[in-house]
Amino acid sequence: MKPKVAFFSFTSCEGCQLTVLECEDILLDMLGQIEIVRFREASSLKRDDYEIAFIEGSASRPDDVTRMRKIRERANLVVAIGACAVSGGVNFMKNFHYLQRTREHVYGAQADWFPTTQVQPVEAVIKVDHSVYGCPMTKDEFLETVKSLLVGRTPRIPQYPVCVECKMAENVCLFHRGQTCLGPVIRAGCQAFCPGLGAGCDGCRGLAPDHNLASLTNVLGEYGMKPEEVRRKLRLFNGYIEVQP
Amino acid sequence: MTDITINVEHIARVEGHGNVVMSVRDGRIKELRLEIVESPRFFEVMLQGRPWHEVPHIVARICGICAASHTLASLRAVEDAFKLVPSPQTVLLRKLLLYGEFLQSHLLHVYFLVAPDFFRVDSVIPLASTHPEVVKRALRMKMLANELCAVVGGRHIHPVTPVPGGFTRLNRN
Numbered sequence: 001m002k003p004k005v006a007f008f009s010f011t012s013c014e015g016c017q018l019t020v021l022e023c024e025d026i027l028l029d030m031l032g033q034i035e036i037v038r039f040r041e042a043s044s045l046k047r048d049d050y051e052i053a054f055i056e057g058s059a060s061r062p063d064d065v066t067r068m069r070k071i072r073e074r075a076n077l078v079v080a081i082g083a084c085a086v087s088g089g090v091n092f093m094k095n096f097h098y099l100q101r102t103r104e105h106v107y108g109a110q111a112d113w114f115p116t117t118q119v120q121p122v123e124a125v126i127k128v129d130h131s132v133y134g135c136p137m138t139k140d141e142f143l144e145t146v147k148s149l150l151v152g153r154t155p156r157i158p159q160y161p162v163c164v165e166c167k168m169a170e171n172v173c174l175f176h177r178g179q180t181c182l183g184p185v186i187r188a189g190c191q192a193f194c195p196g197l198g199a200g201c202d203g204c205r206g207l208a209p210d211h212n213l214a215s216l217t218n219v220l221g222e223y224g225m226k227p228e229e230v231r232r233k234l235r236l237f238n239g240y241i242e243v244q245p
Numbered sequence: 246m247t248d249i250t251i252n253v254e255h256i257a258r259v260e261g262h263g264n265v266v267m268s269v270r271d272g273r274i275k276e277l278r279l280e281i282v283e284s285p286r287f288f289e290v291m292l293q294g295r296p297w298h299e300v301p302h303i304v305a306r307i308c309g310i311c312a313a314s315h316t317l318a319s320l321r322a323v324e325d326a327f328k329l330v331p332s333p334q335t336v337l338l339r340k341l342l343l344y345g346e347f348l349q350s351h352l353l354h355v356y357f358l359v360a361p362d363f364f365r366v367d368s369v370i371p372l373a374s375t376h377p378e379v380v381k382r383a384l385r386m387k388m389l390a391n392e393l394c395a396v397v398g399g400r401h402i403h404p405v406t407p408v409p410g411g412f413t414r415l416n417r418n
């Protein structure tokens with residue numbers, strides 16, 4: 001029996017759902033192993049007998065919490081896919097502004113037409129069994145997770161920082177070029193994608209376990225970044241760490 | 246005369262979120278509504294207090310399907326603010342990125358989102374068994390479009406290399 005799988009989308013850009021469809025070369029093989037019973041972006045099928053639920057996006061509307069709890073009740077496994085689901089992603093930056101003023105700034109007199117709450121990652125609402133990191137998530141890590149769940153093992157997700165993969169790719173360190181980068185504290189698994197392209201890591205995959213943020217803050221200080229600028233930079237994808245229980 | 250109520254909650258296979266509500270009484274449409282149920286994001290506020298060089302990376306996240314367009318539009322805005330004119334080469338490469346996105350978005354639309362309706366199936370999945378050659382060709386074309394975006398922008402969903410003034414790195418392969 002193929003496991004029944006559903007995809008759900010909350011507040012996000014839907015780029016992680018699109019990443020699933022962009023597994024072109026392996027998409028048909030993957031679809032042969034699972035039964036997709038719900039995937040709004042790609043299918044009109046709407047069934048609730050799923051065993052594995054992949055959730056993209058954050059909770060940020062009044063009924064999102066209820067929807068997520070319903071999914072948790074029905075699914076055996078819940079997998080958060082992408083930064084918005086895992087840690088709030090860029091959405092979380094909204095939480096550092098006054099909510100009512102935010103609504104009025106964008107929608108003016110019609111602010112009440114667009115109900116919104118503080119942004120919450122999935123784990124702040126329901127129990128999450130696995131996370132696929134990144135903005136967007138990478139195909140490789142998604143496929144690793146799907147394959148692992150199919151054979152019943154824990155997905156192999158790197159616990160070391162981006163620097164490890166960056167060194168293995170033999171990139172010249174961006175700090176040597178006078179640029180800055182969050183690679184020393186951010187979880188690897190992206191193959192140092194952005195530093196490899198000459199762009200400093202923005203931290204979309206979240207802090208690595210056992211990171212040394214204090215040390216990186218010192219180094220960034222030597223490159224002219226004040227501690228409050230470091231905090232602001234981290235808020236791009238990781239504002240949640242400031243309130244995380 | 247017929248009374249019909251149609252309530253399509255969450256239209257499937259569209260880029261974005263919408264509901265359709267229609268009620269017919271005595272053969273006349275009494276109510277017909279397209280509801281946009283997209284979750285509001287408030288990017289206008291998220292951008293406040295952020296450095297200018299982050300803007301393209303932030304607004305790309307408005308939409309994963311047309312991330313390149315949002316990136317390119319915000320690059321123009323930032324460059325306008327600095328009265329910066331990008332080089333002709335940069336403009337041409339940006340156009341290539343944009344056309345790559347057009348291709349990938351149109352292929353997604355035609356083959357993945359619309360085609361299932363014409364064949365009266367739920368998704369592209371059954372078509373992979375009934376019309377394998379067409380589906381495989383569509384996947385190959387989509388890969389090519391993604392590759393085109395990746396060559397210029399690093400990747401298609403949330404490009405990395407385009408920055409105000411040019412690119413962090415040009416692909417020399």
